Each structure stands twice: as structure tokens, then as C-alpha cells.
Amino acid sequence: MTFRIHNTLTKSLEDFRALHDHGAVTFYSCGPTVYDDAHIGNFRSFLNADLLRRALELHGYTVKHVMNITDVGHMTEDDAADGGGEDKMAVAGRRIAEAKKSGRLPAGAEIDASNPYAVADFYADRFLEDARHLGLKVAIEERVHPELMPRPTRCVPQMIALVEQLVAGGFAYVAKDGVVYFSVQSFPAYGRLSGNTLEHLREGEGGRISAEHQAVKRHPADFMLWKPDPTHLMRWPSPWGDGYPGWHLECSAMAKMLLGEEIDLHSGGEDNIFPHHECEVAQSCCASGRPHFARVWFHTRHLQVEGEKMSKSKGNFFTARDLFSKGVTPAALRLELVRTHYRTNSNFTMQGLRDCQRMIDRWAAARVALVERAASVSPNAAQDGPMQRALVEFKDAVGDDLNLARAMAALNTAIGETAAGDAKAELAALDAMNSVLGVFERNEALASAANDDLAAKVEVLLERRKAARVAKDWAESDRVRDELTVLGVRIKDGPQGTTWERAV
RNA sequence: GGUCGCGUACCCAAGUGGCCUAAGGGAACGGAUUGCAAAUCCGUGAUUCGUGGGUUCGACUCCCACCGCGACCUCCA
Structure with a gap:
């Protein structure tokens, strides 16, 4: 069965062909920066990468997936190329210090806000926690294989080596200001990925390049590889003086270190296409001498919230943990973030989250029924049942550009059909579909202190309602149910008694 | 100014030249069930695919223009 995927580099759908006949598919994903909690837009990109990886695995590939955690504090303004503004890690530290002062620091957080490494670790841990809840496989693997989620602060020697290689090869130069720049004119294919060729790049159109820095560069599009700055918050010794690496460098260096000079797949959000990935291609290809860095570039479009661009000022800015604390299950959030095709803008809504939850609950109920049937009915391999038939279509669909x-x-459709076929094989087929969806393992609201308080309250009310119902005191029973509704709780009466959940 | 993606019912969304008088899910509505609800089960939904032209025997699907939304052009998933 072929696996088709859209490649940003060729702007077309391609049959996926692994670089190597044997061994794993090599996949590098641009991960989060850790000077704040990742928001759901970030997670849409990471989860789509995870979906691609899982889909490849369903198609029989073994995937070695690497995702970086950027713990170098990049600048707040205009820094990518030139290094101006303030270090974001310093801003994060200050924010934590303020939170500490006002008592808003999350429970159990003992952190030295003046230490940028501690700030980075604090947010990295929170990211990994969220990512594991959402079923990001690479984050789950990271527990056993931490090298799969590398951090640039631990790979500075590799970055320096890469810069040395580029300088030696004539692809980079030290400018009058002591900064090492990549020379875009030394790489004729610059612009191939994004379409921003040197002719198309109009000087200053983005309005973020300062004339002062431009003056020392050979070409306005030349970007920084190493910036000497003895006063910088995070700095390392280098042949060009104490300083810090350019922000495109880490991905090239870490991908090479962990996956090799040429890789199968590279993913990121659509905003990464230019300049980040364009610059990575330039660095990596010039260093390796190969025509390609990644064979296939996979980019996820941005997420909107309730039809609007997500922003803190509009109040529609969500992190995964915000939603978990409202009682949203990780399964529903995961599905809501990946169900819209990765190459169209998706619109996150609370209604959409509810839709997903309904769907997942129906799948889960079907699984429970299958488990029961597998236990009670003797094997019967006469014919494929609905799940086995659905798996064929499922696999084909997922291999058709996700x-x-x-x-x-x-x-x-399979769920609506009458159960048939060998129950164990049917169950295996359903679980194979879930290996891509990744929802059954995480279809429970997460526990929290606030939830525990609520649970205690709800238990008391449910007992009271039960007593009223036994006494056929319907007025009291309904009153208690209304009280539960006010608390944001939805109840379900079933043969095994009453269950409840927080309404989302 | 340049480069690019998208626009299908109340919402999410598949379909990319005839099988489309357009999948699937949610919401809504009707019925079963229930003390009444919720949950569950059954049933109902676009003669139409942003607008206007064109190509074609035939267009949601190709081309052109326009309108709308979004991304990028050195912070950004």
C-alpha cells in the first residue's frame, strides 16, 4: 500500500519512499521553545507530526522521531538575524519571579527564577507532561531515550563544529562586528523551499532588520550563526569569543548528530518554512555537500480559536493545561487538534471539543462491547467483520496524505454496523486504528486538586439524590440534579448506578 | 508590493472531471427508553458546493476575474 504525503519542497503530493531500505525512517520535528507553556496551536503542529509518525508505523515503517526542546533564550525582537532585544529566558525568569511574589506560582514549583537553565527546565518539564498526556509518542519515549528530545544548551560543541565547518568551506564569514554570518549567496538553492529566493526577498519588507546590522553583512539575507556577546545571559566559549548560537543552527546540528546528514522527514509549523527551515537547508546542505537535507518537508498550518486568530489580548489563548483543568480529556483535545487536515487552517472551538468527546465515547463503548464479545464467543474466522473491513479503508485514508x-x-461506519467476524481479530483491528488516533489510553479527565474538591461535593449530592429517588421524592431528586448542573456536572444514570463528568 | 494556502448544510468535515439529486461526526428536530431528564438506540438534513464568467457532451472538481479568510517576506507551531 502506498503512502502519499505532501512535500512543501516540491509543493506536491508524493509517494513516500524511505531513504534507506533497511532501518528506521528518520524524522526531525521542530519542537517547543521553553520560556512559557506551549499553547494548543503549538500542540496542533506537534500532534500532526505525531500523527504522521503513527500513520507511517501503521503502514509498517519503523520511525526514529526526534523533537528538539529549545532551551536557548532567543531574543524578544529582531534577533534571529541580528541579536537585538532582550533574552526571552530572562523575560520568563522575571515573570516567574513576579508570580512567586504574588503567590501565583504553580504548586510544588521551587525554582530559581534568576537561573535561565532552571527556568528552561521548569517549562520543559511542564511541556513533557502535557505532551505525554496528549499522546505525543516521542515525549513518551523520551523517558527511556532522552536523546530523542535534545536540548541545544547541551549540544553547543556540535553547533560550534558546524559553524567551523561552514567557515572553512567558505559558506560563512566573520563580519566587522565579530558576528559569524552565513552567506546566502554561497548557496544557490537558497529560497527553494519557501519560494523566497534572493530576487524575491525585498530588503526590509518585513520591517524588522535594522540598518546598523545590515551594514556589516555581505547580503541582507545573510543570517547569524554565532554572536559573540560576553554580557549575554546564556553564553559559551567559542573560537569567535564567548557568546551564543544563531537560532537556525540548533536544528541542523542536532539533526545531523542524531539522524545523519540527510533525513527522510522534517516537520514544523507553517511559519517555520521561512526563514527557519530555509536557513536550516542552507546550513546543512553546505556542510554536508549533499543536495538535500530533508527529503520531505511537512508543515502544519495555523490554528484559529472560535474563528479568530489566537491571542492573549482576545482572551482566546489556551494552553493544554488550561483545558485539562476545565475537565477536558486529553483524548478529546488530541482529536480536536488533529482532525482537521494539517494543510488547512483549523478552527478550534469548545463545541468541536464536545463533538470529539462524543465520537471517542462511542468508539470506546464499541471497544468495551468487543472485549466482552471476545471473552464470551469462541473464535470464528469465517469472515472479516466490520472493524477489519474498516481498517483497510482507514489505513488507505491515513496513507493518503493523512x-x-x-x-x-x-x-x-463500522461502529454503526452489527458486530460480526472473529471478535479477537475485530478488537485487534480497532486497536490498530487507535494506534493512529491515540485516544483510548487517554479518555479520562485528569485529576487535580480542584477536581478532588468537586468530586467530594458531587459524591455527597449523588448520595442525596439516590436516597430521594428511592423514596420517590422526585422534587428533591430534581433539585439535587439542578444543583449538580450549576456545579458544571453532567450525570448519567446507568444500570451500574450513576456516573458523572464535568461539562465542557 | 511579492510568494503561498483555503472558502462544501447551523458547526466540524470528505469528495478534486461522469458512481455527487455530495461521505462521516456534532448540533437541532421527531420517535423509542426514562418518574422527568441526561446517556443510549431509531429516523429526518445541502437539487447544491464563496460570487460571476469560461473550457467541456458533462464541473464541487479545470481556467480567468472578483469577494472573503489565513500564512510568510528575518519573534512566532
């Missing part, structure tokens, strides 16, 4: 909507439709 057409998850079509894949889910196949599963939904």
Missing part, C-alpha cells in the same frame, strides 16, 4: 476525516468516517 486523510484522517476519511479514516474516521470508516471507523464510524
Whole structure:
């Protein structure tokens, strides 16, 4: 079965062909920066990368997936190329210090806000926690294989080596200001990925390049590889003086270190196409002498919230943990973030989250029924049942440029059909579909102190309602139910008694 | 100014030249069930695919223009 995927580099759908016949598919994803909590837009990109990886695995590939955690504090303004503004890690430290003072620091957080490494570790740990809840496989693997989620502050020697190699090869130069720049004119293919060729790049159109820095560069698009700055918050010794690496450098260096000079897949958000990935290509290809860095570039479009651009000022800015604390299950959030095709803008809504939860609950109920059937009915391999038939379509859909909507439709259709086929094989087929969806393992709201308080309250009310119902005191019973509704709790009466959940 | 993606029912969304008088899910509505609800189960939904032209025997699907939304052009997933 072929696996088709859209490649930003060629702007077309391609049949995926692994670089190597044997061994794993090599996949590098641009991960989070850790000077704040990752928001759901970040997670849409990371989860789509995870979906791609899982889809490849369903198609029989072994995937070595690496995702970096950027713990170098980049600058707040205009810094990528030139290094102006303030270090974001310093801003984060100050924010934590303020939170500490006002008592808003999250429980159990003992951190030295003046230490940028501690700030980075604090947010990195929170990211990993969120990512594991959401089923990001690479974050789950990281517990056993920490090298799969490398951090640039621990790979500075590799970055310096890469810069040395580029300088020696004539692809980079030290300018009058002591900064090492990559020379875009030394790489004729510059612009191939993004379409921003040197002719198309109009000087200053983005309005963020200061004339002062431009003056020392050979070409306005030349970007920084190493900036000497003895006063910088995070700095390392180098042949060009104490300073810090340019922000495109880490991905090239770490991908090479962990996956090799040429890799199968590279992913990121659409905003990474230019300049970040364009610059990575330039660095990596010039250093390796190969025509390609990544064979396939995979980019996820941005997420909107309730039809608007997500922003803190509009109040529609969500982190994963914000939603978890409202009782949203990781499964529902995961599905809401990946169900819209990765190459279209998706619109995150609370209603969408509820839709996903309904769908997941129906799948989960079908699984429970299958487990029961597998335990009670003797094997019967006469014919494939609905799940086995759905799996064929599911696999094909997922291998068609990650057409998850079509894949889910196949599963939904199967769920509406009468159970048939060998129950164990049917269960295996359903679980194979879930190996891509990744929802069954995380379809529970997360526990928190606030939830525990609520649970205690709810238990008391449920007992009271039960007593009223036994006494056929319907007025009291309904009153208690209204009280629960006010608390944001939805109850379900079933044969095994009453269950409840927080309304989302 | 340049480069690029998208626009299908109330919402999410598949379909990219005839099988489309357009999948699937949610919401809504009707029915079963229930003390009444919720949950569950059954049923109902676009003669139409942003707008206007064109190509074609035939267009949601190709081309052109326009409108709208979004991304990038050195912070950004």
C-alpha cells in the first residue's frame, strides 16, 4: 500500500519512499521553545507530526522521531538575524519571579527564577507532561531515550563544529562586528523551499532588520550563526569569543548528530518554512555537500480559536493545561487538534471539543462491547467483520496524505454496523486504528486538586439524590440534579448506578 | 508590493472531471427508553458546493476575474 504525503519542497503530493531500505525512517520535528507553556496551536503542529509518525508505523515503517526542546533564550525582537532585544529566558525568569511574589506560582514549583537553565527546565518539564498526556509518542519515549528530545544548551560543541565547518568551506564569514554570518549567496538553492529566493526577498519588507546590522553583512539575507556577546545571559566559549548560537543552527546540528546528514522527514509549523527551515537547508546542505537535507518537508498550518486568530489580548489563548483543568480529556483535545487536515487552517472551538468527546465515547463503548464479545464467543474466522473491513479503508485514508476525516468516517461506519467476524481479530483491528488516533489510553479527565474538591461535593449530592429517588421524592431528586448542573456536572444514570463528568 | 494556502448544510468535515439529486461526526428536530431528564438506540438534513464568467457532451472538481479568510517576506507551531 502506498503512502502519499505532501512535500512543501516540491509543493506536491508524493509517494513516500524511505531513504534507506533497511532501518528506521528518520524524522526531525521542530519542537517547543521553553520560556512559557506551549499553547494548543503549538500542540496542533506537534500532534500532526505525531500523527504522521503513527500513520507511517501503521503502514509498517519503523520511525526514529526526534523533537528538539529549545532551551536557548532567543531574543524578544529582531534577533534571529541580528541579536537585538532582550533574552526571552530572562523575560520568563522575571515573570516567574513576579508570580512567586504574588503567590501565583504553580504548586510544588521551587525554582530559581534568576537561573535561565532552571527556568528552561521548569517549562520543559511542564511541556513533557502535557505532551505525554496528549499522546505525543516521542515525549513518551523520551523517558527511556532522552536523546530523542535534545536540548541545544547541551549540544553547543556540535553547533560550534558546524559553524567551523561552514567557515572553512567558505559558506560563512566573520563580519566587522565579530558576528559569524552565513552567506546566502554561497548557496544557490537558497529560497527553494519557501519560494523566497534572493530576487524575491525585498530588503526590509518585513520591517524588522535594522540598518546598523545590515551594514556589516555581505547580503541582507545573510543570517547569524554565532554572536559573540560576553554580557549575554546564556553564553559559551567559542573560537569567535564567548557568546551564543544563531537560532537556525540548533536544528541542523542536532539533526545531523542524531539522524545523519540527510533525513527522510522534517516537520514544523507553517511559519517555520521561512526563514527557519530555509536557513536550516542552507546550513546543512553546505556542510554536508549533499543536495538535500530533508527529503520531505511537512508543515502544519495555523490554528484559529472560535474563528479568530489566537491571542492573549482576545482572551482566546489556551494552553493544554488550561483545558485539562476545565475537565477536558486529553483524548478529546488530541482529536480536536488533529482532525482537521494539517494543510488547512483549523478552527478550534469548545463545541468541536464536545463533538470529539462524543465520537471517542462511542468508539470506546464499541471497544468495551468487543472485549466482552471476545471473552464470551469462541473464535470464528469465517469472515472479516466490520472493524477489519474498516481498517483497510482507514489505513488507505491515513496513507493518503493523512486523510484522517476519511479514516474516521470508516471507523464510524463500522461502529454503526452489527458486530460480526472473529471478535479477537475485530478488537485487534480497532486497536490498530487507535494506534493512529491515540485516544483510548487517554479518555479520562485528569485529576487535580480542584477536581478532588468537586468530586467530594458531587459524591455527597449523588448520595442525596439516590436516597430521594428511592423514596420517590422526585422534587428533591430534581433539585439535587439542578444543583449538580450549576456545579458544571453532567450525570448519567446507568444500570451500574450513576456516573458523572464535568461539562465542557 | 511579492510568494503561498483555503472558502462544501447551523458547526466540524470528505469528495478534486461522469458512481455527487455530495461521505462521516456534532448540533437541532421527531420517535423509542426514562418518574422527568441526561446517556443510549431509531429516523429526518445541502437539487447544491464563496460570487460571476469560461473550457467541456458533462464541473464541487479545470481556467480567468472578483469577494472573503489565513500564512510568510528575518519573534512566532
